[in-house]
Amino acid sequence: MSNKVNVYWLDQKPVVNRGVTWGIPWEKGHLKKTDSLTLTDNHDAEIPLQTWPTAYWPDGSVKWTAHAVSLMDDRLSETYQVKKGLAIIPENPLTVEKSDESIQINTGHLIYKVNTSGEQIISQVHNGEQLVCEGGYLKGIKESFTDTDGVVTTRQEAFYSDINSAIVEQSGPVRAVVKITGRHKVVSDQRKWLPFTLRLYFYAGQYTMRAVHTFIYDGNPHQDFIKGIGIDFRIPMQGPLYNRYVRFGGDEGFFRESPKGMLTWRTKGHYETLYQDQMEGKPIHFLEEDQAFVNLLDDAATWENYKLVQQSADSYAISKQTKHGCSWVHAVSGNRANGVAYIGSESGGMTIGARNFWQKYPSSFEVKELAKQTSTLSTWFWSPDVPSMDMRHYDTETHVKSSYEGAEEFRSTPYGVANTNEITVGFYSSTPDQKELRSFVREKESPALLVCEPTYYHRTSALGVWSVKDASTPTKAKLEQALDEVVQYYMNEVEQRGWYGFWNYGDVMHSYDPIRHVWKYDLGGCAWQNTELAPNYWLWYMFLRSGRDDIFRFAEAMTRHTSEVDVYHIGEYAGLGSRHNVVHWGCGCKEARIGAAGLHKIYYYLTADERIGDIMDEVVNADYTTEHIPPMRAYFPKDHFPTHVRSGPDWAAFCSNWLTRWERYEDTSFRDKMLTGINSLKNMPYRLLTGPVFGYEPRTGDLMFFGNENHGHHLIMSMGGAQVWMELAEVLEDPEWLEMLAEFGAFYNLPADEKAKRTDGAITGDKPWGTSMLSSTLVAFAAAYKQDPQLAKEAWQYLLEDDTHWQIKSPLKLNKTNDYVKPISEAKNISTNTASQWSLNVIVCMELIEQYLEPAMQENTTLANKY
Structure with missing residues (x-):
């Protein structure tokens, strides 16, 4: 066997910084447990590598290894080589600190604080001294039906994550993984149901965090309907409303708006240029002679709430609302949204990408209170804007003889089945342009992976x-x-x-x-x-x-x-x-x-x-x-x-x-x-x-x-x-x-x-x-x-x-x-x-x-x- 293993990109080289994890098999007897491995690029330059075994041969030699790297633009190569040798440590290694109340992950770029109990999963995310996220929660809506003499009434109840445990599965220096488990707690009666597992993935020097969310259905399908299930992030907002931004990915481009758009009936000349700048995410600065136009903006409607709902594999709609209690205004319809949303202000903001967004419809993004000091960006794996999940069987009996069903026994139950969804969260110091957002779409949808021949x-x-x-x-x-x-x-x-x-x-x-x-x-x-x-x-x-x-x-x-x-x-x-x-x-x-x-x-x-x-x-x-x-x-x-x-x-x-x-x-x-x-x-x-x-x-x-x-x-x-x-x-x-x-x-x-x-x-x-x-x-x-x-x-x-x-x-x-x-x-x-x-x-x-x-x-x- 060769002294080195060549690996290359599954589809194409990433276009942005990226954390990558992949696996390599080894012939029996070739790699000992005590052997170390290192990674080099096309120019034979060493790259920090984190390695762990995932399987062994019967003789005790290593059968499979897993590897993690954090690659920057200047280190992105077409191919790499893995070989025996001592791996180098990143200049700024990822660190993890644990206490009874929380787990703190420092990627060198961002500091995440993950709770070990309670409702809140992530309590804070900092970029240096700046607070860029005030919290992350799992949440959902339970729906039940009552049929009285043919009159059906519904009742909806909110539920939130309740952490049972949070453990560090990996702690760096390149990659860290935190596994959080628990159940969801219904607000009205404190009932606990829908066990969940949420894994958070961090890489040294990266501005993104990946999350893999799993829930298990443990309800009665005739009584416990899930109206919505997803995850919330709370983002601090700074500056005037016209310097706050929302972005939703559509079929090709992006829906771009602000809670206080520059469009008025007098948006002409110089103000048209400012309007274009606003659409591009550039902060607007008014001079004293612009006061009359600022007065018009003060009078203009403030759009606090936005949502994109992927109702089917071929249809989505974007709408917005000035405030709770008012009508939703239809903005645009399309076929397949690319599954990315962004909110931010003058100091930057947060992007979230849901993998297989339209493929796993009905999904949605929701932005709430964009005009307040703190706004919420929600990702709904199942959108509450469509009918609730129906987990019941398609009939009340089996059809073994006519339809090749397997048993006369009626054992159709969803109790114990699960569903897993993946998201990627990115933090930006300024509003990303469309090129950056397209790169984000590509990377969240087809995560970079290295493979062997x-x-x-x-x-x-x-x-x-x-x-x-x-x-x-x-x-x-x-x-x-x-x-x-x-x-x-x-x-x-x-x-x-x-x-x-x-x-x-x-x-x-x-x-x-x-x-x-x-x-x-x-x-x-x-x-x-x-x-x-x-x-x-x-x-x-x-x-x-x-x-x-x-x-x-x-x-x-x-x-x-x-x-x-x-x-x-x-x-x-x-x-x-x-x-x-x-x-x-x-x-x-x-x-x-x-x-x-x-x-x-x-x-x-x-x-x-x-x-x-x-x-x-x-x-x-x-x-x-x-x-x-x-x-x-x-x-x-x-x-x-x-x-x-x-x-x-x-x-x-x-x-x-x-x-x-x-x-x-x-x-x-x-x-x-x-x-x-x-x-x-x-x-x-x-x-x-x-x-x-x-x-x-x-x-x-x-x-x-x-x-x-x-x-x-x-x-x-x-x-x-x-x-x-x-x-x-x-x-x-x-x-x-x-x-x-x-x-x-x-x-x-x-x-x-x-x-x-x-x-x-x-x-x-x-x-x-x-x-x-x-x-x-x-x-x-x-x-x-x-x-x-x-x-x-x-x-x-x-x-x-x-x-x-x-x-x-x-x-x-x-x-x-x-x-x-x-x-x-x-x-x-x-x-x-x-x-x-x-x-x-x-x-x-x-x-x-x-x-x-x-x-x-x-x-x-x-x-x-x-x-």
């Missing part, structure tokens, strides 16, 4: 089995084209179908209805995909093998959604998730496979995102939850076993959680729990072929024999089980486990009589083993292990020749139609199950058996004609 990620073997993009032969080029077409189709569908919204953004739909020309948004288990058949793995491997920034952002949005909305973080189903449904939490099947840590960990290792780290910690004991909600309860009654689980996807999901815990913390108790399960399988009559349902003891990890062919086998691999088990094979280096995986792959597609012959009649093939395409990864694994050309050719056949719906062909056949509410392009037979699994299996087969692809094509004219 795909070949480097691949060489480290730190993320399982996948292939680097390879178009070196006509057949491979055709497959690569097909892979690109499929992922591009889904990225286009997000826009074409409007897959946006507070609870939806990041997800895609399950299957398509070519008659109505829509995805089956209203058909039970065919609507939102959630993590069914592991689209997360597909997208992350597509990024790793290509380095494409658009795929990264697509996968990032899916990771943020599926890790929060589709999984339960507290309550009866903690650690489990809901499979596909019209409502994300609607399916009665609550299973560990939906929230397996492996679905999210690639994002975690690439970015060191602490919230994803929390979520992976949450699911580590998901197997215990299956005691009171057994995944096989519809098929097997309660008996002497604590619960029943399948080797896949249930136990495979547990392994995903435990493997991640083991490598992150070197927690050998979870390694041992995996080994207990593996040893249980080794002692089964037919090892991994047994089952797939077993009795299970969560306290020990023991799998207990429960018969052969007692359920279908297709989900064993298709929910990420193959990815987890192959990664286990790499880290455990257990010859028998390797042999068991190969045995399973070679056995899966055998004819029923051959299955019976090899198992003395114990496995007859009477129960379905599933679709052959789903097995191609482990068939390829078996072919590579056994060096069996025939198995390899079969694996390619399952992917490329099978004419069932489990196949993607290139070019992807698109049909344009006007037989819908708008002209669209559609792939009539597409399904996300197909797209994700076909793509994922091709990616793995290109790694394990690519040398057999061309021979398979030469021997099979049908394949050759298709590809």
Whole structure:
């Protein structure tokens, strides 16, 4: 391995000073825990670097590291190098001071005071001696409804953050992280609800602070409606009203006004020039001879309050108000606001940027009391200017037979699901111009990230089995084209179908209805995909093998959604998730496979995102939850076993959680729990072929024999089980486990009589083993292990020749139609199950058996004609 690792910008180099955090994998044995790392730029100049480990190999060497830098304009390079060596300390390192009441962070540019209790999150922000922020609060509005003889009345109650704890997770010298947890307190009755986590991120020398806000819904969806939820900042105002400013980002430019605009019916000549200066944020200074015009300004209306409301993904409106109790005056409408707002005065002000502002509508900004000594800038993640959240199920019953819903049990509940939102706050000594604001928009929307070359990620073997993009032969080029077409189709569908919204953004739909020309948004288990058949793995491997920034952002949005909305973080189903449904939490099947840590960990290792780290910690004991909600309860009654689980996807999901815990913390108790399960399988009559349902003891990890062919086998691999088990094979280096995986792959597609012959009649093939395409990864694994050309050719056949719906062909056949509410392009037979699994299996087969692809094509004219 090279002595240095090259990193480059994910999309393009930042245009402003920026704090950056990213992750790097290392080959086993290369980096010791005692090794230090340093960073150099294109000119071999050293840059202050903060480093910490995020995962370890079984031999104790470092598997992943995370890094933080604070880059200034003059240190922004196209590429950087990370290598062994002692990192230098910043000239003005970030410092953190703690007391019982507060945590003080000094970035060298700004001083933040964060409270450790009470309602107020941030009590003060200073720029030198100047107070630039008087406080920050989480806040919201709860709404309830009463129906009396058909007359519906509503009641709204305010709630605010109530801090339970504030801890320093990192304390510099480059980066500091403060984690604040608590619940929201309703003002009227002091009820505490909606647990929250707020992380604040600081970098040495930077004028911005990033915040990641998460809340968990713990109400009754029939009674507790959230009318609004967001965060407030209070900003001191100085100077005359005509030297105060508000800015809202629109589609392209910015809405620019002042509470006391220079426009009067006598704004002409010299005053027009001053008016232009005011719009540009330049302080106005009047002379004695301007008194008559100043008198006109005194008479003019004072606009104290402003708001921008993004009502849908394609519509926002800006309005303003002179004072409370007066009408709101419409100013302008647009399509997609860029998610940035600014307020300030002669002494400067504050900008706030909400990431995915229009994508996660309904969101809004609100400015209050801009004419007072202190003004408030609010960011609403859910705007109170639209109807409240409706978390109820779409029906009062389930529709298993007609609509592919998972269980007759009605278990649709949002209790325990979460939502995470990101903001960036910047402080300015003067009103920023439009160029500065556009730079702010870009950086908050696509945070700067350093990444490695795909070949480097691949060489480290730190993320399982996948292939680097390879178009070196006509057949491979055709497959690569097909892979690109499929992922591009889904990225286009997000826009074409409007897959946006507070609870939806990041997800895609399950299957398509070519008659109505829509995805089956209203058909039970065919609507939102959630993590069914592991689209997360597909997208992350597509990024790793290509380095494409658009795929990264697509996968990032899916990771943020599926890790929060589709999984339960507290309550009866903690650690489990809901499979596909019209409502994300609607399916009665609550299973560990939906929230397996492996679905999210690639994002975690690439970015060191602490919230994803929390979520992976949450699911580590998901197997215990299956005691009171057994995944096989519809098929097997309660008996002497604590619960029943399948080797896949249930136990495979547990392994995903435990493997991640083991490598992150070197927690050998979870390694041992995996080994207990593996040893249980080794002692089964037919090892991994047994089952797939077993009795299970969560306290020990023991799998207990429960018969052969007692359920279908297709989900064993298709929910990420193959990815987890192959990664286990790499880290455990257990010859028998390797042999068991190969045995399973070679056995899966055998004819029923051959299955019976090899198992003395114990496995007859009477129960379905599933679709052959789903097995191609482990068939390829078996072919590579056994060096069996025939198995390899079969694996390619399952992917490329099978004419069932489990196949993607290139070019992807698109049909344009006007037989819908708008002209669209559609792939009539597409399904996300197909797209994700076909793509994922091709990616793995290109790694394990690519040398057999061309021979398979030469021997099979049908394949050759298709590809």
